[in-house]
Amino acid sequence: MQKMMKTIDFHSYIPYYRQLYSLLKDTIAKQGLKSGQMLPSESELCQQYGISRTVVRNALQDLESEGLIRRRKGKGSIVTGPKISEGLAQTLTGFYQDMAERGLATRTSVLLHETIPCPGKIASILNLAPQTPVIHSNRLRYVEGEPIALVTSYVPLQLCPALEHVDLTDRSLYEFLETTCGITIMSANRVLESSSADESQARHLEIEPGDPVMKLESISYLEDGTPVEYFLAFHRGDRTRFEINLMRVRDRWRLLGWNQPVDLSF
Amino acid sequence: MQKMMKTIDFHSYIPYYRQLYSLLKDTIAKQGLKSGQMLPSESELCQQYGISRTVVRNALQDLESEGLIRRRKGKGSIVTGPKISEGLAQTLTGFYQDMAERGLATRTSVLLHETIPCPGKIASILNLAPQTPVIHSNRLRYVEGEPIALVTSYVPLQLCPALEHVDLTDRSLYEFLETTCGITIMSANRVLESSSADESQARHLEIEPGDPVMKLESISYLEDGTPVEYFLAFHRGDRTRFEINLMRVRDRWRLLGWNQPVDLSF
DNA sequence: GAGTGGTCTAGACCACAAT
DNA sequence: TTGTGGTCTAGACCACTCG
Numbered sequence: 001m002q003k004m005m006k007t008i009d010f011h012s013y014i015p016y017y018r019q020l021y022s023l024l025k026d027t028i029a030k031q032g033l034k035s036g037q038m039l040p041s042e043s044e045l046c047q048q049y050g051i052s053r054t055v056v057r058n059a060l061q062d063l064e065s066e067g068l069i070r071r072r073k074g075k076g077s078i079v080t081g082p083k084i085s086e087g088l089a090q091t092l093t094g095f096y097q098d099m100a101e102r103g104l105a106t107r108t109s110v111l112l113h114e115t116i117p118c119p120g121k122i123a124s125i126l127n128l129a130p131q132t133p134v135i136h137s138n139r140l141r142y143v144e145g146e147p148i149a150l151v152t153s154y155v156p157l158q159l160c161p162a163l164e165h166v167d168l169t170d171r172s173l174y175e176f177l178e179t180t181c182g183i184t185i186m187s188a189n190r191v192l193e194s195s196s197a198d199e200s201q202a203r204h205l206e207i208e209p210g211d212p213v214m215k216l217e218s219i220s221y222l223e224d225g226t227p228v229e230y231f232l233a234f235h236r237g238d239r240t241r242f243e244i245n246l247m248r249v250r251d252r253w254r255l256l257g258w259n260q261p262v263d264l265s266f
Numbered sequence: 267m268q269k270m271m272k273t274i275d276f277h278s279y280i281p282y283y284r285q286l287y288s289l290l291k292d293t294i295a296k297q298g299l300k301s302g303q304m305l306p307s308e309s310e311l312c313q314q315y316g317i318s319r320t321v322v323r324n325a326l327q328d329l330e331s332e333g334l335i336r337r338r339k340g341k342g343s344i345v346t347g348p349k350i351s352e353g354l355a356q357t358l359t360g361f362y363q364d365m366a367e368r369g370l371a372t373r374t375s376v377l378l379h380e381t382i383p384c385p386g387k388i389a390s391i392l393n394l395a396p397q398t399p400v401i402h403s404n405r406l407r408y409v410e411g412e413p414i415a416l417v418t419s420y421v422p423l424q425l426c427p428a429l430e431h432v433d434l435t436d437r438s439l440y441e442f443l444e445t446t447c448g449i450t451i452m453s454a455n456r457v458l459e460s461s462s463a464d465e466s467q468a469r470h471l472e473i474e475p476g477d478p479v480m481k482l483e484s485i486s487y488l489e490d491g492t493p494v495e496y497f498l499a500f501h502r503g504d505r506t507r508f509e510i511n512l513m514r515v516r517d518r519w520r521l522l523g524w525n526q527p528v529d530l531s532f
Numbered sequence: 533g534a535g536t537g538g539t540c541t542a543g544a545c546c547a548c549a550a551t
Numbered sequence: 552t553t554g555t556g557g558t559c560t561a562g563a564c565c566a567c568t569c570g
Contacts, residue, residue: 015558041536052560057537065331067453070489073537074567080491187333190510194460194478194503212460212478212503223336225346237460237478244456244510281539307555318541323556339556340549539565546558 008049016051017058023049024063028079039069039077107145110169111204112138115157122154125219126227133157135164140204148239150204153231159183177228186223192216192242195234205236212237274315282317283324289315290329294345305335305343373411376435377470378404381423388420391485392493399423401430406470414505416470419497425449443494452489458482458508463500471502478503 008019024039040048045056060077063069070080117131126134134154141149153173155163160181168176177183195215202209214235220228274285290305306314311322326343329335336346383397392400400420407415419439421429426447434442443449461481468475480501486494 017558043536052562054559054561058558060537071537072568074535074569076536076568192458192480192508192510194480194501194506196478210476212462214458214460235460240460242458244458283539309555318543320540320542324539326556337556338549339547340554342549342555534569536568537566539563541563542561544558544560547556549553549555551552551554 008051016049016055017062020045020049020051020055020059021062024059025068028068037079039079041076107142108169109140109142110137110167111140112136113168115164118154118156122230125230126154126156128156137168139168143239146239147205147236149233149235150201151231151233153229155229156227159226159228173229183222183228185220185228188218188220190216190218194237197234201234205234207236207238214240214242274317282315282321283328286311286315286317286321286325287328290325291334294334303345305345307342373408374435375406375408376403376433377406378402379434381430384420384422388496391496392420392422394422403434405434409505412505413471413502415499415501416467417497417499419495421495422493425492425494439495449488449494451486451494454484454486456482456484460503461500467500471500473502473504480506480508 006023008016008023010016012019039045039060042053042056042060045051046053049056060069060071064071064077067080069077071077114136115133116136118126118128118134120130122128122134123130123132128134134156137151137153139151139153140147141151155173155177157164160177160183162180163176166176166180174185177185193215195213197205197207197209197211197213199209201213202211205213207213214237216231216233216235218229218231218233220230222228272289274282274289276282278285305311305326308319308322308326311317312319315322326335326337330337330343333346335343337343380402381399382402384392384394384400386396388394388400389396389398394400400422403417403419405417405419406413407417421439421443423430426443426449428446429442432442432446440451443451459481461479463471463473463475463477463479465475467479468477471479473479480503482497482499482501484495484497484499486496488494
């Protein structure tokens with residue numbers, strides 16, 4: 001059984017600033033520090049943990065970029081953490097709570113899983129030669145027993161031959177790629193649009209043709225820019241919402257959260 | 267007329283790392299460095315510009331967090347910049363290009379601008395006492411002459427009394443708040459949903475009732491968490507798409523871009 | 533004036549990648 | 552073995568906030 005780490009382990013292979021980051025995060029969470037409360041000053045943290053200011057500032061920077069604290073010249077570092085999401089929970093969380101956090105039951109049924117020569121349009125998206133073998137799958141995602149999203153995805157077979165004969169029922173594609181194939185998605189691009197359900201979509205999603213649906217297109221990339229996956233998903237409009245939390249940092253906006261009612265990390 | 271800055275100005279009030287950041291960004295853009303090309307090493311940059319490694323690393327960190335470069339231990343820093351967005355432009359940019367960058371003509375007409383006692387639901391969202399005076403406005407946003415979005419917004423009057431008698435036609439609310447009232451939005455929360463146009467929305471957006479629309483709710487906050495603005499916008503489904511670029515950094519996802527076909531920084 | 537975070541210097545040792 | 556970025560130290564001066 002591990003005891004809670006309360007000091008820096010100078011013999012650990014984990015960087016000091018990373019240890020301090022975790023320490024401070026725990027402190028904020030477990031001591032229930034509320035918004036506006038002060039963190040110890042940088043020099044205090046230096047003395048307290050016996051580390052240099054570089055380490056302290058590196059840890060604080062990570063905390064700030066996660067939106068947990070806010071640093072102010074001449075004043076200090078204040079906790080800002082739960083504030084925004086709390087305010088949200090009170091106001092906007094209504095018909096579709098954040099189910100990743102609340103652990104609502106999700107299920108996936110595989111409608112189709114085949115290896116095909118890549119269609120031209122998909123080939124250009126995935127930057128493949130036409131006819132290159134790809135895994136093509138159609139899946140239907142359920143939340144709490146209700147069909148929520150219909151997903152069509154394409155993955156180049158050569159990237160992960162093991163994918164050809166794996167059963168992805170109730171399994172995450174990303175997790176499979178990462179653990180079994182050693183493939184790590186490094187960036188992604190997603191486009192959201194509004195649409196109306198066609199006959200087939202309506203039948204699967206158990207809604208009426210013409211009912212509003214959210215169309216989500218996604219391309220995921222490896223570190224070097226190689227496309228890994230393209231998917232096209234249609235979400236029931238009446239059961240889906242996308243939530244985005246932004247924070248201004250150094251003249252930029254930074255993503256704090258990107259909540260999706262249905263788990264999209266296939 | 268300014269000449270292009272090619273060295274660090276040691277007398278400037280702009281931090282060195284910020285100057286170097288801009289310098290490198292310009293270099294990447296103007297020399298057309300392509301994905302995979304190497305940046306000078308950190309020690310080379312130190313010598314070249316006569317600055318310490320701390321400054322160099324600070325600049326590189328900013329570039330990396332923007333997704334322009336990628337640093338690799340033992341190897342160096344490589345440019346990764348345009349890659350993803352280029353891949354996108356080839357594939358997904360279709361019926362609605364990024365108009366912020368392309369400078370498409372946008373126009374805003376103010377349908378309503380009044381001071382009212384805050385309705386109960388809005389009051390709870392903005393964390394106000396009921397009946398507190400708020401600026402209530404309805405605006406219709408056009409792009410290239412077409413009506414695209416219908417926006418209803420609420421701003422507490424006390425935050426910016428000057429707002430009561432200003433004409434926001436073709437003017438950004440955020441810009442007004444920042445320059446005239448000294449109010450800076452520090453964070454925001456946005457929720458996207460699919461919906462169908464009702465009678466009134468359809469009339470303004472020049473579509474048919476029942477046609478798909480995107481519903482966008484937003485709450486903006488000051489640094490201390492004080493809500494500044496609530497708005498509810500309905501976008502024409504056939505003319506709107508939301509694009510999100512994500513990048514994994516240090517076990518987190520970071521926002522690279524959040525493109526909206528219609529400027530939402532009111 | 534005292535304390536804070538923002539910036540910067542001039543070193544150092546390390547793990548990792550390439551040769 | 553050499554060079555890279557990753558981590559870390561021990562200082563320094565500054566602008567800013569607050570009493």
